[in-house]
Amino acid sequence: MFENEERTNLEDLGEFGLISHLTKNIKLGQPSTIKGVGDDAAVLDFTGKKVLISTDMLLEGIHFDLAYTPLKHLGYKAIQVNLSDIYAMNGIASQVTVSIGMSSKFPLEAIEELYEGIYIACEKYNVDLIGGDTTSSKQGLVISVTSIGYADEADVVYRNGAGEGDLICVSGDLGGAYVGLQLLEREKLVYLENPNIQPDLEGKDYIVERQLKPEARRDIVELLKSIAVKPTAMIDVSDGLASEILHICKQSDKGCNLYEEKIPLDPMTYETAREFNLDPTVCALSGGEDYELLFTVKQADYDKIKFKMDITIIGHITEPSAGCNLITTSGNSHPLKAQGWNAFKNEE
Amino acid sequence: MFENEERTNLEDLGEFGLISHLTKNIKLGQPSTIKGVGDDAAVLDFTGKKVLISTDMLLEGIHFDLAYTPLKHLGYKAIQVNLSDIYAMNGIASQVTVSIGMSSKFPLEAIEELYEGIYIACEKYNVDLIGGDTTSSKQGLVISVTSIGYADEADVVYRNGAGEGDLICVSGDLGGAYVGLQLLEREKLVYLENPNIQPDLEGKDYIVERQLKPEARRDIVELLKSIAVKPTAMIDVSDGLASEILHICKQSDKGCNLYEEKIPLDPMTYETAREFNLDPTVCALSGGEDYELLFTVKQADYDKIKFKMDITIIGHITEPSAGCNLITTSGNSHPLKAQGWNAFKNEE
Numbered sequence: 077m078f079e080n081e082e083r084t085n086l087e088d089l090g091e092f093g094l095i096s097h098l099t100k101n102i103k104l105g106q107p108s109t110i111k112g113v114g115d116d117a118a119v120l121d122f123t124g125k126k127v128l129i130s131t132d133m134l135l136e137g138i139h140f141d142l143a144y145t146p147l148k149h150l151g152y153k154a155i156q157v158n159l160s161d162i163y164a165m166n167g168i169a170s171q172v173t174v175s176i177g178m179s180s181k182f183p184l185e186a187i188e189e190l191y192e193g194i195y196i197a198c199e200k201y202n203v204d205l206i207g208g209d210t211t212s213s214k215q216g217l218v219i220s221v222t223s224i225g226y227a228d229e230a231d232v233v234y235r236n237g238a239g240e241g242d243l244i245c246v247s248g249d250l251g252g253a254y255v256g257l258q259l260l261e262r263e264k265l266v267y268l269e270n271p272n273i274q275p276d277l278e279g280k281d282y283i284v285e286r287q288l289k290p291e292a293r294r295d296i297v298e299l300l301k302s303i304a305v306k307p308t309a310m311i312d313v314s315d316g317l318a319s320e321i322l323h324i325c326k327q328s329d330k331g332c333n334l335y336e337e338k339i340p341l342d343p344m345t346y347e348t349a350r351e352f353n354l355d356p357t358v359c360a361l362s363g364g365e366d367y368e369l370l371f372t373v374k375q376a377d378y379d380k381i382k383f384k385m386d387i388t389i390i391g392h393i394t395e396p397s398a399g400c401n402l403i404t405t406s407g408n409s410h411p412l413k414a415q416g417w418n419a420f421k422n423e424e
Numbered sequence: 425m426f427e428n429e430e431r432t433n434l435e436d437l438g439e440f441g442l443i444s445h446l447t448k449n450i451k452l453g454q455p456s457t458i459k460g461v462g463d464d465a466a467v468l469d470f471t472g473k474k475v476l477i478s479t480d481m482l483l484e485g486i487h488f489d490l491a492y493t494p495l496k497h498l499g500y501k502a503i504q505v506n507l508s509d510i511y512a513m514n515g516i517a518s519q520v521t522v523s524i525g526m527s528s529k530f531p532l533e534a535i536e537e538l539y540e541g542i543y544i545a546c547e548k549y550n551v552d553l554i555g556g557d558t559t560s561s562k563q564g565l566v567i568s569v570t571s572i573g574y575a576d577e578a579d580v581v582y583r584n585g586a587g588e589g590d591l592i593c594v595s596g597d598l599g600g601a602y603v604g605l606q607l608l609e610r611e612k613l614v615y616l617e618n619p620n621i622q623p624d625l626e627g628k629d630y631i632v633e634r635q636l637k638p639e640a641r642r643d644i645v646e647l648l649k650s651i652a653v654k655p656t657a658m659i660d661v662s663d664g665l666a667s668e669i670l671h672i673c674k675q676s677d678k679g680c681n682l683y684e685e686k687i688p689l690d691p692m693t694y695e696t697a698r699e700f701n702l703d704p705t706v707c708a709l710s711g712g713e714d715y716e717l718l719f720t721v722k723q724a725d726y727d728k729i730k731f732k733m734d735i736t737i738i739g740h741i742t743e744p745s746a747g748c749n750l751i752t753t754s755g756n757s758h759p760l761k762a763q764g765w766n767a768f769k770n771e772e
Contacts, residue, residue, distance in 0.1 A: 122472065123473060139559070213483050
């Protein structure tokens with residue numbers, strides 16, 4: 077039943093537009109709500125510590141394809157994707173809830189494999205699975221995870237704290253998960269055309285793993301703490317570097333210059349992107365699913381950061397009127413655009 | 425991909441069997457985890473207050489049918505169903521997260537109606553919507569809600585505290601939501617056979633509303649506090665009275681006697697059940713979705729409870745060897761069986 081006769085296409089709004097539209101009239105009434113919608117995780121005040129809560133939903137055919145996703149990996153990834161949001165607040169993840177909807181045609185052993193991956197991730201990251209829901213689905217596999225974490229008030233890092241002149245840093249390397257996905261999609265097509273041909277993923281372990289088995293960067297949060305660097309703003313790279321830095325700049329009311337030559341790419345990402353006639357920089361900017369941490373630090377912290385192997389300085393924050401720009405290797409400046417993964421443009 | 429060749433049917437396990445199976449090896453490692461899987465909500469210790477977290481997933485075709493469920497009601501119900509779990513811990517609900525998966529064919533106005541119901545419920549129950557996820561779905565509407573609440577440690581009520589001789593109490597009346605569902609299903613069939621016939625729900629507002637727009641019993645939690653009664657055990661009635669009292673008895677290692685003649689039934693529930701040739705008592709025992717609170721209190725609290733209009737004493741807790749029994753109006757004793765809603769037997 078649907079009473080309103082007006083029709084506006086969700087495709088025209090896009091995911092962020094829809095969220096913005098739907099949440100613009102939220103009234104927060106609880107004194108315990110410090111930060112609601114609008115960051116990687118909500119911040120609640122339950123005395124002493126801030127409680128961090130984040131949630132994500134993964135749907136078959138949208139977020140994953142069971143043709144090439146082992147269930148154990150899927151369970152592992154579902155947890156990592158969520159923990160990543162807690163770390164992006166500079167917090168410590170402590171618990172998760174997991175709700176699963178699946179066809180009753182799935183045998184128990186399949187769902188066990190899924191949970192095996194979930195438990196491996198929980199154990200590795202020292203988080204407790206503390207609840208959830210398990211139900212039948214008529215429509216394929218549905219996974220919803222809520223993660224809970226905590227941090228001292230002084231340690232919480234929002235998206236909106238970037239200051240002019242701050243250095244823009246990113247952990248690990250980018251674009252690999254997206255290129256890995258292209259590889260898996262190609263091998264799926266080959267297989268569908270001729271089931272006798274085995275998938276050719278030889279030597280591509282790294283990027284396939286970036287797609288199927290990402291690791292949330294708890295180690296980066298710990299590293300930053302150990303060298304006494306508190307980022308001024310932070311976000312995790314789920315939708316692509318461009319989309320994420322635009323979030324930080326918009327919420328901080330600042331601009332930025334990102335330097336193409338500084339964007340960290342694994343050689344395998346670079347080579348494989350070229351094989352697919354893809355621009356490796358575009359894969360990093362718009363590919364998404366890398367689950368690295370993108371953060372800004374004060375210039376005064378440069379000496380503490382500069383020799384950390386797993387952190388790359390890729391640009392700096394500018395005044396807002398300068399806009400958000402990519403400075404290409406050839407020296408040109410292009411406005412950054414969020415062309416990341418859009419849940420409402422992804423449907424066939 | 426699915427590597428394990430063994431196959432066990434989920435149908436054979438049932439929902440509780442599956443959860444029990446999947447969670448039996450959980451190791452809790454966080455000092456902040458006081459209670460994980462196994463109650464209405466998880467209890468976490470974040471200094472001072474206990475934090476309560478609960479989550480539920482609602483799937484189209486399993487939990488709701490859009491043929492007769494207005495989206496606004498659906499949004500409202502999705503929140504109520506979750507808050508009910510926080511109240512069942514004797515807690516105060518304070519926040520929710522809401523994740524929605526829906527076809528991009530839905531117009532914006534449809535999803536706005538859904539959120540309108542969500543916001544109305546949040547405002548009425550004074551909870552903040554603090555996060556969530558919105559994504560495309562290839563498979564119909566998916567709603568996942570996590571609710572967060574809190575309570576003083578001394579106030580938290582688990583399922584496992586029922587003592588021998590305790591009185592079994594239930595709020596409101598039972599079976600209405602199930603009978604309301606029968607009515608809606610019948611009118612749907614009539615409509616499908618002849619779209620010119622308008623639904624005949626006249627005079628049935630109460631039971632239709634019990635199904636489409638349940639109310640979580642925050643008022644009962646407040647009432648009990650105001651008369652200084654702390655239940656010894658509590659659960660909300662989502663799967664039917666029989667299933668819920670069996671949970672309390674199993675977790676408390678006790679038996680019970682429930683008295684058929686005491687089970688509160690609204691006259692409309694009774695009459696409409698009869699029209700459908702259904703036993704009204706069975707509707708109360710196995711129908712589910714009433715979202716009333718079922719709780720046990722010490723006999724010493726009898727005087728405080730006995731004249732409360734909205735609370736009915738329906739039996740008492742016994743020693744475990746006596747089993748869990750329904751004493752019928754004719755004086756016979758029958759073992760109670762959980763024949764409530766089973767998510768894995770509900771699929772066509």
